[in-house]
Amino acid sequence: MHPILFKLGPITIYSYGAVLAVAFLVGIAVACRRAPRMGIDPQLILDLSVYIIIGALIGSRVLYVLSRWSDYRHDIIAVFKIWEGGLAFHGGLAGAILLSLWYLKKNKISPWKVGDLIIPSVALGHCLGRLGCFLNGCCYGIPTESFLGVTFPPGSFAASHFGLDHHIHPVQLYAAFALFVVFILLVKLTPRARFEGEIFWLYGVIYGALRFVLEFLRAEHPPVLFFLTLYQIISLSLILLSLLMLGILWRRSKNS
Numbered sequence: 742m743h744p745i746l747f748k749l750g751p752i753t754i755y756s757y758g759a760v761l762a763v764a765f766l767v768g769i770a771v772a773c774r775r776a777p778r779m780g781i782d783p784q785l786i787l788d789l790s791v792y793i794i795i796g797a798l799i800g801s802r803v804l805y806v807l808s809r810w811s812d813y814r815h816d817i818i819a820v821f822k823i824w825e826g827g828l829a830f831h832g833g834l835a836g837a838i839l840l841s842l843w844y845l846k847k848n849k850i851s852p853w854k855v856g857d858l859i860i861p862s863v864a865l866g867h868c869l870g871r872l873g874c875f876l877n878g879c880c881y882g883i884p885t886e887s888f889l890g891v892t893f894p895p896g897s898f899a900a901s902h903f904g905l906d907h908h909i910h911p912v913q914l915y916a917a918f919a920l921f922v923v924f925i926l927l928v929k930l931t932p933r934a935r936f937e938g939e940i941f942w943l944y945g946v947i948y949g950a951l952r953f954v955l956e957f958l959r960a961e962h963p964p965v966l967f968f969l970t971l972y973q974i975i976s977l978s979l980i981l982l983s984l985l986m987l988g989i990l991w992r993r994s995k996n997s
Contacts, residue, residue, distance in 0.1 A: 800836020882910030
């Protein structure tokens with residue numbers, strides 16, 4: 742855990758914010774590099790990236806704060822301190838998609854073709870973001886006796902939850918590794934896509950399943966419906982929506 746990278750006088754550079762910035766830049770760079778192979782102008786991706794970043798930051802913060810409203814209702818200013826950590830990926834994905842759809846529709850550009858190009862970068866950026874979570878100490882796991890277990894220092898979220906003598910799953914690193922594999926898989930599958938939107942919604946199925954499973958190893962989200970956490974319910978909804986859209990787009994491609 743290393744929440745603060747360094748300080749420049751009164752300015753503090755936080756690991757989480759720095760890694761998040763790098764994640765966005767790397768994701769955009771990868772998408773721009775791949776764009777010509779898919780017949781898309783890289784300048785379009787640069788223009789769209791502004792909307793993606795704004796939508797992702799707003800959506801991810803809103804969902805995170807709403808899911809922990811009891812922690813924020815007495816300190817509204819803390820809602821805006823995103824550099825200290827606290828972003829929900831599902832909310833960020835929804836926010837980025839909605840704002841991107843608005844931009845693409847306004848400019849009469851196929852959203853699914855662009856989505857197929859961008860979504861591997863989303864997986865890669867999310868992978869890097871999880872490394873930021875590990876440095877920040879948030880999104881921590883449940884106790885384990887496995888050799889993979891880690892201990893966070895005093896003052897960390899995990900130490901506050903489990904006490905100083907804890908040994909927990911580094912679930913942030915599990916997610917980072919899995920998301921990197923997803924990134925490679927999506928890039929490899931892109932040339933074989935049978936219709937526009939297939940890669941985009943395939944990611945929805947894969948990530949929904951991945952997050953659903955990893956949520957069992959995370960400690961900070963209590964069940965809200967039977968044994969399911971809020972994010973597992975959202976993940977199941979994402980899987981169902983993605984499968985539905987894959988079916989619709991596949992049928993359209995067959996009839997066109």
